[in-house]
Amino acid sequence: MSERTNTEPGPAGAGWTERYRGSVMNTFGDPQRVLVRGEGAWVWDADGNRYLDLLGGIAVNALGHAHPALVEAVTGQLGKLGHVSNFFTTPAQVTLAERLLQIVTPGGAPAGSRVFLANSGTEANEAALKLTRRHGGPARPRVLALEGAFHGRTMGALSLTHKAAYREPFEPLPAGVEFLPFGDLAALEQAMADDVAALFLEPVQGEAGVRPLPDGYLAVARRLTRDAGALLVLDEVQSGMGRTGAWMAHHQLDGGAVVPDVVTLAKGLGGGMPIGAVVALGEHAATLLGPGQHGTTFGGNPVAAAAALAVIGTVEAEGLLAHVTETGAAWRAALECVDGVTEVRGAGLLLAVQLDAPVAKDAAAALLAAGFIVNPVREDAIRLAPPLVLTAEQAATFVDALPAALTVARQAVSA
Known part of the structure; x- marks a missing residue:
């Protein structure tokens, strides 16, 4: 070889x-x-x-190494405009947000849906956690995640990550996260209550050894979170962007009928360029994080956005x-x-x-x-x-x- x-x-x-x-x-x-x-x-x-x-x-x-479409998109954009602050926008940023809403929700994104562009998966999950805190407020201090979960290594994302070797050197971590046994619906039903802000799930747990959620789990999770007023956050950082044969791995679970409240993306999204995204779905998405409540210097920059658009276009064209x-x-x-x-x-x-x-x-x-x-x-x-x-x-x-x-x-x- x-x-x-x-x-x-x-x-x-x-x-x-x-x-x-x-x-x-x-x-x-x-x-x-x-x-x-x-x-x-x-x-x-x-x-x-x-x-x-x-x-x-x-x-x-996602497209391998040195794919011509990605090389052309990055060099072409860099030759025109490489970076602007987020006091401004660019056509690449806006177009990418629109395309992400289309591929994350093939049936049509609910009214009010919005996208926040970051630089990595851990940053996307960090933003999603802040978003859920804004949703829940003091009345909803609890956040649920699963044993085996990996959501990143920044302090907020690390609080959602289960592995003790990753967590313990940096404790105390942000409080309120509880880990439930993987795939155990009875444990999920028992834990869910009106003081839960969000449930974070990976449709496929990558770092735990590529473990897909069991059949039926996601649909029940959607029902329980909706009934409790909690957000359902799906971490598609590793499993999204065509990795499993669909744009999102959750499109292949439980008949593809589950529409989450938040989806986080990164990894394959940029095809090698650093980019992450928080896709918030529904009427409250536009107001959960308002001006001054979150930010990024490099997130949504035109070069990374052009790369992501090239990935999406090539996946479709090929x-x-x-x-x-x-x-x-x-x-x-x-x-x-x-x-x-x-x-x-x-x-x-x-x-x-x-x-x-x-x-x-x-x-x-x-x-x-x-x-x-x-x-x-x-x-x-x-x-x-x-x-x-x-x-x-x-x-x-x-x-x-x-x-x-x-x-x-x-x-x-x-x-």
Whole structure:
């Protein structure tokens, strides 16, 4: 698969890694490779090795690397106007907001719906949390989220994130968030009351190992929140923008009938350019955050907005929703037949390969040496979130390589 394969970075990569250690804060550990260019679903490192990128920057590079439409949109916009303050607007910002309302609610956005543009998923969820506080006020101090949830790492978004290792070093966090067992409708019904401001849900929990909400859960959540006067907030940061074969993963749940109050987006929205969005739906959306109550310097800038418009236009022009559905289904079926794979979760091109042993980290290392970039999202599961332009032939090469990588991983663990 790779032009050359190495278990460790070569001389050029090792040099850059040493410089990285001396200058970049150690929040991620040593980089696995130093990447220098990409094309489509391929990337190359500083030592000339080629890799099939099956992680896509963690579901970010929707169109792959160096897609002509994205390059043209970004360079064209930057050549005209790169940044303005939010005392002004641009055609790209307004057009993107309009398009987001269309794709988030295919049946037509409710009257009063509005969009806030940010720079990332955590910022989108931070804004959504502030929005829910404005909705609830002192009479609704409680916010509900699920065990396994990941909504970001800024302080507000971190308060919605369940993993103790992420939370505990920064406590005390903003108060009022309660975590419910994943998929447990009885627990949700018991927790819901008129003092709840909002329920935050990921239609597919990515960091927890690609766990889709169980059938029927979202519809019941919508009914319970509506009856209690609470907001239903759907975090589509990882699962949205065509990742699962629909514009939004929640369009595929419970007949696509659920219309939430708020949807947060990022990652694939910009195709590699930093952008996030809060899509607030309904008659109160325009007034929940008023002038002076929230802001951003770079959010909605014309370059990022142009990139997002290019992503949306290319997904439509190239029929990528249908392509993702077809490619993902075939890939999933093939992966389920690999010895050592017990389950494949997810939809479209957001999948988790569940293994029969806790060897995911060693398997990912063996795959990297063989020319594949994947993510050991759990000790016993590998996450796949490749560019939406991944071909069936490219996907098949991974299926062919996986058995050998699992063998190497088992040997490493047993040694």
